[in-house]
Amino acid sequence: MSTTGTPVVPGVGAGPVVRPGARAEAPADEPFTDSDTTVAAFTAAAAVVAERLTARAAHASGAAAEVLQATAGMAADRGLATFVAKQADGAGPATATTRAVDDLAAMFTAAGGLMAERVTDLHDVRDRVVAELLGVPEPGVPVPDVPSVLFADDLAPADTAGLDPERVVAIAIRLGGTTSHTAIIARQLGIPCVVGVTDLPLDDSATAALVDGTTGEVVIDPEPADVEARQLADAARRSAGASWTGPGATSDGHAVQVLANVQDGAGARTAAEQPIEGFGLYRTELSFLERSAEPTVAEQTEIYRAVFDAVGAGHKVVVRTLDAGSDKPLQFADMGDEPNPALGIRGLRIATSRPELLDHQLDAIAQAAEGAEADVWVMAPMVAVTSEAAALAEKVHGRGLQAGVMIETPSAALLADRILEHVDFLSIGTNDLSQYTFAADRMAPALSHLTDPWQPALLMLIEQVAAAGLRAGKPVGVCGEAAADPLLACVLVGLGVSSLSCAATAVRSVGAQVASVTYEQCRAAAHAALTADDPESARTAVRALLT
Incomplete structure (x- = not known):
């Protein structure tokens, strides 16, 4: 089986399929002490998340550093803390955080334009803060043991920026476009990427895949011979690129x-x-x-x-x-x-x-x-x-x-x-x-x-x-x-x-x-x-x- 999307980063990657982990959610019976305690817990957790993202930004460059720093700024923004405070009456910190982000996301979506663009980032901050509050690992992309292909509905910019090209050798996402942050960062990292794959299987039905970032094809459970042929052709293309020494000019x-x-x-x-x-x-x-x-x-x-x-x-x-x-x-x-x-x-x-x-x-x-x-x-x-x-x-x-x-x-x-x-x-x-x-x-x-x-x-x-x-x-x-x-x-x-x-x-x-x-x-x-x-x-x- 194969499907297609929009190619944004050329190259071929194949391997087992990995998907982002489920996000942590506030428990229905989350304990509540008082509003001040809820806000203080949120503020402390948000500060940890912001510091962690800022540290990652310091070790990144280009668009990756930009989006990591922007996400850190959103986590530390006083406006978000104000919305959490409004939800703190009778709610624990994870619950108040979730409700506050739901309200903000609805406002951002209604505003459209730039504000609507930030909803993905806002949800990413919510998930990281809630995980910190609950004492569980941050959500996001798992680090596979072998070179793997990442399937996702969408990716938060901070998650894309943290990918290891040696472990994640290709990306296919259902949403996104050629100028999305996912595409820009994938290009900076050199990871073959296809976006806009509307019928991408996000359940467990696909165990392995090949992503061709030159043609836009995503092949589910590909035949070994097809993988070998495409990888050989891609290796030849990469070899030609590696041997190019400039200056820029056509062959004539x-x-x-x-x-x-x-x-x-x-x-x-x-x-x-x-x-x-x-x-x-x-x-x-x-x-x-x-x-x-x-x-x-x-x-x-x-x-x-x-x-x-x-x-x-x-x-x-x-x-x-x-x-x-x-x-x-x-x-x-x-x-x-x-x-x-x-x-x-x-x-x-x-x-x-x-x-x-x-x-x-x-x-x-x-x-x-x-x-x-x-x-x-x-x-x-x-x-x-x-x-x-x-x-x-x-x-x-x-x-x-x-x-x-x-x-x-x-x-x-x-x-x-x-x-x-x-x-x-x-x-x-x-x-x-x-x-x-x-x-x-x-x-x-x-x-x-x-x-x-x-x-x-x-x-x-x-x-x-x-x-x-x-x-x-x-x-x-x-x-x-x-x-x-x-x-x-x-x-x-x-x-x-x-x-x-x-x-x-x-x-x-x-x-x-x-x-x-x-x-x-x-x-x-x-x-x-x-x-x-x-x-x-x-x-x-x-x-x-x-x-």
């Missing part, structure tokens, strides 16, 4: 830079071990998630310099200014409650009311760039109109740096020609561009078919932006999750994109795939994807052309 010499996404000095040093030509996305805000006050210019300068020093002489670093707001809240850049944060004051828009935050950051970037051997470029997120790009460019150019903007809104894509009159480059953030193009929350599992980066309408916008770059003689890159898909990377090259920035773990597979085809093949693949009716048809057509 059409240059395309292959870059890495980074978030801090440690991650940058690790990424620099790959055959990259620089860092195409430096997510500066991820260094400041725990800061309650704005870091000084001197503190920021030191942090940025560590990244610049890691990249190597002559290689570029594209620094994204603070992408705060929405799913990346910063305490010192909090714009208050908003009905829909994803459509609110985020990214560059914060500088309208807090211009000093942008000025201080640009000062720090300029100081860190002085004497550095890296080629430092600066871009801002969430640009929507030409005037925003022009104002940013004036500030960045005034500090002697290359200026660019991210194309994440359809308006910016449509105005690409005009924006390029002011800036030196563009970088397409496909994750946000997809959700704004299709009016579909990129974290909503039910809408994952719309936010798939293979959607022809999204590719049409990318083609339009890349064409504007070619007319202006200025580079246009892609730094969203789309750049980490080796087949889609070839399509992007065919659309006219000049650089691809992805998770460091995807660099070699992307570079090797691009190097295996000609530029004309990339153009043919782009045409096939653009003229397809849907993402699956696009994948099938391109796979037939390039593999």
Whole structure:
């Protein structure tokens, strides 16, 4: 038996099936002393959970560190304690916690948007706190004794971030999309992953499985010969990737830079071990998630310099200014409650009311760039109109740096020609561009078919932006999750994109795939994807052309 979903991380993994353990539940006869005791017990347990998650975040990097820290922040949030206090009359701590989270989850779901996205995280915090209160192990994914395949309805980001790629060799989940936290973290960890498998057997009927993260197939109780054949083919693909040493180019010499996404000095040093030509996305805000006050210019300068020093002489670093707001809240850049944060004051828009935050950051970037051997470029997120790009460019150019903007809104894509009159480059953030193009929350599992980066309408916008770059003689890159898909990377090259920035773990597979085809093949693949009716048809057509 086999079923299919959306492939998000290429590769093949096979083995016995494991599933997340059942969560601990508050006993019906939980003892109650008084409300103060209930709240105190919750507060102590929540603090332990937050501390544990923060410690795990300190040993992680990239998206894994981000989601672990965000979950820790939710556990420690005073708002949750307030809701527990409201439920504490006559209820023990585990019961009060469960009731409080039920109320909050209902409010988050009704609010929609970003708030609805956090319900999975909220339930994860509930389960961890309740387990701590009851003195039982934290819920989550078991650690198998042998390489295994993980089946799940959905995965909390904190659970995905804690996976060991040596023990969990593939993931298949019923929910989720290509830009969900599960997919992003799985890609960072290099674990083959298929999402949106609607008929995935979550009972005990499947004892073993094969997951093909390239085709999207999930084979239940596969034949040994099929496993061997697919694993041999995957090993050959991985070997080609391992032997790729750059620089990025098609087989006939059409240059395309292959870059890495980074978030801090440690991650940058690790990424620099790959055959990259620089860092195409430096997510500066991820260094400041725990800061309650704005870091000084001197503190920021030191942090940025560590990244610049890691990249190597002559290689570029594209620094994204603070992408705060929405799913990346910063305490010192909090714009208050908003009905829909994803459509609110985020990214560059914060500088309208807090211009000093942008000025201080640009000062720090300029100081860190002085004497550095890296080629430092600066871009801002969430640009929507030409005037925003022009104002940013004036500030960045005034500090002697290359200026660019991210194309994440359809308006910016449509105005690409005009924006390029002011800036030196563009970088397409496909994750946000997809959700704004299709009016579909990129974290909503039910809408994952719309936010798939293979959607022809999204590719049409990318083609339009890349064409504007070619007319202006200025580079246009892609730094969203789309750049980490080796087949889609070839399509992007065919659309006219000049650089691809992805998770460091995807660099070699992307570079090797691009190097295996000609530029004309990339153009043919782009045409096939653009003229397809849907993402699956696009994948099938391109796979037939390039593999």
